[in-house]
Amino acid sequence: MARLRIALVVVLAGCGPSAAKQAADASEELSSWDSTARLVNTAQARGAIPAGFAEQVRRAEAEARAAAEAKLRKAAVR
Amino acid sequence: MSKLLEIALGIVTGIGGFLEAGSLATAAQAGATFGFQLAWAIGLGIICIAFLIEMAGRFAAVSRHTLPDAMRERFGIRFFLVPLVAVGLVSFLVLASEIGGVCLALQFASGIGFQWWALPVAALVWLFLWKGTFGMVEKGASLLGLVTLAFVVGAFRLDPPVGQVAARLLPSLPQQDSAKYWFMAVSIIGASVSPYLFYFYSAGAVEDGWDVSYLGINRLVAGLGMTFGGVVAIAVLVCAAMVLHPLGIQVSRYEQIPLILVTPLGRTGFVLFIASLAIACFGAALEIALQLSYLAAQGFGWRWGENLRPREAARFTLVYTVCLPLAGLVIVTGIDPLKLTVFSMALTALSLPVTVVPLLVLMNDPTYLGERTNGWLSNAAVLAVGFVACVVALVAIPLQLMGS
Amino acid sequence: MTAKASVRLERLLGRRVIDAHGREVGTIDDLVAEPAGDEYLVTHVVLTSSNRLSRLLGFLHQVPTFRALGLSRRPRIRRIPWTWLDLSDPEHPRLLPTVTDRS
C-alpha cells in the first residue's frame, strides 16, 4: 500500500503541469475574457441583457483576470 | 389513467427532468472548449442511463422492492454500506450543486450575490417537500422543466452543421489539452449517469405501485425519455460550440453561460436561460433531497413515503430536513458553484463501479426477477461505460486538481 | 458446551472457523435452517473462503459479463453439519476435535 502511494505521488508529480503550460493556460484564460467582454458589450448594446447582468459578468471578469495574472507572475518566477 | 397518457407523461418527465446543473454546466464547458467534439460523451452517458433507468423500473415492477431495500437484504449491512455511502455522498454534493444553480439564476435576475440565496432556496425546497406529494414533485417539476427546450430552439436558430455534430457522436481523440478533454468527458458522463436518477426512479415506481403490466411502459419511457432528454443536453453543447468556441471563450465562470442563449434568442434568451436554470436545478434539488431520504429509510427499514404526513414518517422527513440546510451551507461558504458542480460530476463518474455493480448483481438474480433478469447487452453496456469512466476519472481528476 | 445457551446469528456470520489443530477451515457465510413443526432448526453451516479477493471474485461471479470475461471465480462453498461446531467461545468458533480429522 505504502509503495503504491509513493508510486502514485511520483507519477502525479511527473505529470504535473509545467510552468510553461501554466503560463499558456493563464494567457488563454485572459484572451477568453477579452472575447467575453466584447460579446457582453455587444449584447448589452443590443439590449439583449440587462445592465445589471452585464455588470455581474464584468465583476466575474475582474476576479478571473486577477487570478490569471497572479498565475502568470507565479509561472514567470518559476 | 390510460397507458398512452402514462407513456406520454413519462417521456415528458424524462425530457423536462433531464437537464440540471451538472449536465448544463458540463455541456456548456465542453462545447466552449472543444466545439462539437465531446458530443459522444453525452451520447454514451444517455445510453448508459437509459439502460439503468429501465433496470430500476423493471426491478421495482417485478420484485416490488426498492433498490436500497433489496441491496441491504441481499448483501447484508456491511456490504450495503459501500453503495450507501458512495451514493449518499455523491448525491449530497450534487444537491449542493443544484442549490447553487438556483442561487445563480436568482443572482442573474436580481443582482444579489448567490451566497445570500442559498439558505432561502434550501428552505423553499424543504417547504415543497414538507407540503407536497410525490406526484407533484415528480411530474410538476418536470412539466415546468420543459422550459429547457429553449436550448433546442436556440441551437436550431444558430443553424449548426448537423452533419458535423452527428459525426462527433463517435468518440475521437483530442488534438491538444488531453488532460482537460478527458476530465470533461468523464464529468459529462457523470452528469448523465447520476445515481440519484435511477434510485429516485425506482422509489417512484414503488410509490406508484407498479407491477409487471408496466414493463412495456417502463421500457418506452426509459428509452425515449432519456433520448429526448439527452437531446436537450446536446443542444446546450451545440449552443456553446456555436457561440463561444469560435471566439475562443472558455467557460470558467457561471456568468459566461447565459451568453449561449442570449446570442441566438436575445433578451428572450436571457429570460429563458434564467428560467431554465432555476427550474431545472430546483426540480433536481427536490428529487435529490427526496432520494437521500428514500435511500436512508429504505436501507434501514424506516417508515417512508412522500405521500405520508411528515410525522408519520419522522426519520424519513428528518433526513431531507437535515441535508437541505447542510447543502445550502456549502453554497453559503462562497465556493465556486461551477467548480463544485463539475467536480461533483467527475466524482460521480469515479464512483460508478461501486454504485452500478451491486445493481447489476441484483438485476441478474432470478430470486428477484424470475425470468426477467438482464440480457447480456444491458450488463455489458453498463459495465463498459461504468468502468471506463471510473478509470479515466481516476487519472483525470488528480491532473485537473493539480492544474487549477 | 454443557447446557442450553444462546448465540446471535449475526455475530457468527463472517467469523473464521479453525479446526482443533488451529488450521483455518473457512469463514461462516450463512446458516441453513429447516422447519421442524413450528420451529426452525439450524442444521448446517455454510463456509466460504476467508480470502478477501476470492470473496470479491465470488461476488462478481453473479454478473454474467464478469463470468464471460473470466474476471470472477465461482465461490468455494462447503457445508458442514451444525453439530460439528464448538461454540464454547462464540467469538472464536472451532471444529470439534472429533471431526477435525474426518474433515
Place this chain on the structure above:
Amino acid sequence: MELGLAVLDQQVVDRHDRMMGKVDGLVLETRPGEPARVTHIVVGGTTLLWRIHRGLARWVERRRGTDGRPDLIPWSRVLRVGVDVKVDVDSSRSPALHWERWVRDHVIGRIPGA
C-alpha cells in the same frame, strides 16, 4: 432456508403492515450435540452497529450503558417470511421504533404542519 440470506436484513412489518425496521439479528438457542433452535428476531438497538464495527458498538454500549433495548420478537410471532417479514406485534409500542418516536416527538412533530 439460508437464514442470513432469507431472513437477516429483511424488512419487518407489524400486524398492520407498518414498517418497523429490518431484521438486524437472530437469536439461536444452542444445545449440545443437537441442531440450534431459532428463538427470536432482533430489531433495533445497537444490534446493527455490532455488525458494522464491533469496537464501535462496544464503545457506544459502554458510553450509554445500554444496548439500546432492541426489540426481541419471538419466532412464534413471525407470520410470514417473503418479500418482507410480517410479525404479529403492534409496532406503536415496540422499542424498535424508539428513535422514530423520539424524532417525531422532539423534532418533526414540533414543526408546524407536521
